[in-house]
Amino acid sequence: MSSSKILTAIRDITRSKHRIAWLVGGTISSIAGATYILEDKNVDKTSLLGFVRLGRTFVTVTSIVVDYKLSLFGKEPSMSDYQPTKNNVHLRSAKKLHSLCCKNGGVFIKLGQHLGALDYLLPEEYVNTLKVLHDDAPQSSLDDIKKLVAEDLGKTDNIFKEFSPVPIGTASLAQVHRATLMDGTELAVKVQHPKVKAYSEVDMKSISFLLNSVAWFFPEFEFLWLSGEMNKNLPLELDFVKEGKNAEKVEKLLSHFKFLKIPKVYWELTTERVLTMEYCEGGRVNDLEYVNKNNIDVNKVTRDLGKLYSEMIFVHGFVHCDPHPGNVLVWKDSNGQQEIILLDHGLYLTLPNEFRLNYANLWQSLIAANLEGIKLYSQRLGAGELYPLFACMLTARSWAVVTHGIDQVERSSKEDDIIKASIIEYFPQVSKILNEVPREMLLLFKTNDLLRGIEYALKIRKDASSFINMSRCCVRALAMHEVEQCDGWGCFVRVLVNANYNLFKIRVYELVTRFMSLPLMQYISSILWTKEPFEVQPTKVLL
Structure with missing residues (x-):
C-alpha cells in the first residue's frame, strides 16, 4: 500500500473513531437518562416511552455503524472477500432495523415499509428483510382497541352486534376489525393504534436522527428526502376524516370504471382515529392461491390497474400513493364480473x-x-x-x-x-x-x-x-x-x-x-x- 493510501486510511479511521465515540456517548447518555426517568414517578409515561424509543434508535444506529466500520476495516473492493463480507453486514444491519421498527412500531413501521420499497436504491438484503413489514406489522391488543373506540364512539357492545377480536388487517398506523351492526350490516372498522399520534413527534425526530447519522457516516447514502416526505405526509395519514373524504372524491372521479370498488364510508361512525367502512369480500391481489382458485384473470387485473393509475395521474392529478398488495383486493361476483377494491385512502398526491x-x-x-x-x-x-x-x-x-x-x-x-x-x-x-x-x-x-x-x-x-x-x-x-x-x-x-x-x-x-x-x-x-x-x-x- 502506498504512503498516501496509508495516510488516507489513518485519517478515515481517526474521523470514524471520533464519530463513533460521539455516537456511543450519545447512546450511553440516552440509556442513563431513560434509567433516571424510570425512577421518577412524576414523569408523563408517554414522554418516558418516547425517550426510550429515541434511546433504542441510538443503540441500533450505533450498532450498525460500528459493524460496518469494523467488518470492512482494511478491506478493498478488489479483494475476493470484500463483497461477501459487505453482504453479511447488510443482512445483519437490515435485521437490526427490522427489529427496531417492530419494537418502536407506528411511524417506524412506515419507515421500514418505505425502505422495503426502494429496490432501485437499497441492497437486496435490506429490501427483502424490510418489505415483509407490509404484511407483518405489529398488532395492538383488543382491549386497547376497544378503549380507543369507546373514547371516540361509545362502547363497542352498544354499537356492534359483533366485533372480531382478531384484526383482518394490520398496518403501520392502524388495524382493521370486521364488525356487524345491530341490523346485520357488515362493516370494516379501521382503528388507529393507540398512542401512535402521541409518539409521532418524537418518532419523527428519532427517524431524522437515524437518517442524518447515515448521511454523516456514509455520505453516498442520502436519505434526508425520506425524512422530509414522512414529516409532510404523516399528519395527513393520521386523519381518518380526511381519508374518508379522499375515498369519496376518488370514487366520483373514477365512477366510469365499473371494475373499481371503493368501500362506502359510514360517517356517523367515523372520527379522526376511527374510520368505519362497508365490508368488501376479496383476496389480496398478490395471493396467487386465491387468484387461481377464483379464476381471476391476472392480465385483466394489471391492465385495469394501469387504466386506473393512468387516469389518476395524467387526467385528474389526484393519485392514491399506497397501492401495496394489502390495499388492493380482487373479487369476482356471482355474475363473473371482476372487481378491484381499492383500500387505504389516507395518502393522496395532488399534482400541480x-x-x-x-x-x-x-x-x-x-x-x-x-x-x-x-x-x-x-x-x-x-x-x-x-x-x-x-x-x-x-x-x-x-x-x-x-x-x-x-x-x-x-x-x-x-x-x-x-x-x-x-x-x-x-x-x-x-x-x-x-x-x-x-x-x-x-x-x-x-x-x-x-x-x-x-x-x-x-x-x-x-x-x-x-x-x-x-x-x-x-x-x-x-x-x-x-x-x-x-x-x-x-x-x-x-x-x-x-x-x-x-x-x-x-x-x-x-x-x-x-x-x-x-x-x-x-x-x-x-x-x-x-x-x-x-x-x-x-x-x-x-x-
Whole structure:
C-alpha cells in the first residue's frame, strides 16, 4: 500500500473513531437518562416511552455503524472477500432495523415499509428483510382497541352486534376489525393504534436522527428526502376524516370504471382515529392461491390497474400513493364480473398542473423513444444532466431499451442483471436525483415501484399493450390543457381534431397489436419474417 493510501486510511479511521465515540456517548447518555426517568414517578409515561424509543434508535444506529466500520476495516473492493463480507453486514444491519421498527412500531413501521420499497436504491438484503413489514406489522391488543373506540364512539357492545377480536388487517398506523351492526350490516372498522399520534413527534425526530447519522457516516447514502416526505405526509395519514373524504372524491372521479370498488364510508361512525367502512369480500391481489382458485384473470387485473393509475395521474392529478398488495383486493361476483377494491385512502398526491403536464409529455416521449423530449421534460422535472438515469429509474428499463423503445423490447433476465449492476455503479447519482427532483416525483416513484411489485407477484411482464391506455390518458390530459388555453372556436376545433386523430392512431395501433398477437398470426409471421431479436447490452447511462 502506498504512503498516501496509508495516510488516507489513518485519517478515515481517526474521523470514524471520533464519530463513533460521539455516537456511543450519545447512546450511553440516552440509556442513563431513560434509567433516571424510570425512577421518577412524576414523569408523563408517554414522554418516558418516547425517550426510550429515541434511546433504542441510538443503540441500533450505533450498532450498525460500528459493524460496518469494523467488518470492512482494511478491506478493498478488489479483494475476493470484500463483497461477501459487505453482504453479511447488510443482512445483519437490515435485521437490526427490522427489529427496531417492530419494537418502536407506528411511524417506524412506515419507515421500514418505505425502505422495503426502494429496490432501485437499497441492497437486496435490506429490501427483502424490510418489505415483509407490509404484511407483518405489529398488532395492538383488543382491549386497547376497544378503549380507543369507546373514547371516540361509545362502547363497542352498544354499537356492534359483533366485533372480531382478531384484526383482518394490520398496518403501520392502524388495524382493521370486521364488525356487524345491530341490523346485520357488515362493516370494516379501521382503528388507529393507540398512542401512535402521541409518539409521532418524537418518532419523527428519532427517524431524522437515524437518517442524518447515515448521511454523516456514509455520505453516498442520502436519505434526508425520506425524512422530509414522512414529516409532510404523516399528519395527513393520521386523519381518518380526511381519508374518508379522499375515498369519496376518488370514487366520483373514477365512477366510469365499473371494475373499481371503493368501500362506502359510514360517517356517523367515523372520527379522526376511527374510520368505519362497508365490508368488501376479496383476496389480496398478490395471493396467487386465491387468484387461481377464483379464476381471476391476472392480465385483466394489471391492465385495469394501469387504466386506473393512468387516469389518476395524467387526467385528474389526484393519485392514491399506497397501492401495496394489502390495499388492493380482487373479487369476482356471482355474475363473473371482476372487481378491484381499492383500500387505504389516507395518502393522496395532488399534482400541480405544470408538473402533471411535464410528466405526461415525458411519458409520451418515453413511449415514442423521443430522446430530445426525454431530455427536455426530464430536465423540467429536476433531473438535470442525469436525465438518462432518471428515465431508467422511471421506467425500470436499461438505457439501451429506453433509446430503442420501451414498448418494443420484452424485458429479460439479462436486462434485470444489467439494471442491478447499474444501481450499484450509479448509486450516488440515483441518491442525488432523489434529493433534487420535486417532492411529487418521490411519491410517484414509490407508487410505480409498488405497482411493479404487484406485476412481479402475479408473474406479469409489461408488453406493448400496457402503454396504450397510458398514451390515451396523456393525449387527453394535454388536449384538455390546450383547450383551456384556447381563445376562440378555431383553436378549440383544431385541438379537438388533433387529439381525436392521435386517439384514432392509438386505437389502430391497439387493433393491430391484438391482431398480430393471435396464435395464427404469430405462426405466419414467424414463417414470413425472420426478425433479429433486440439484444440488450450494458450501456453507459452517464458519460
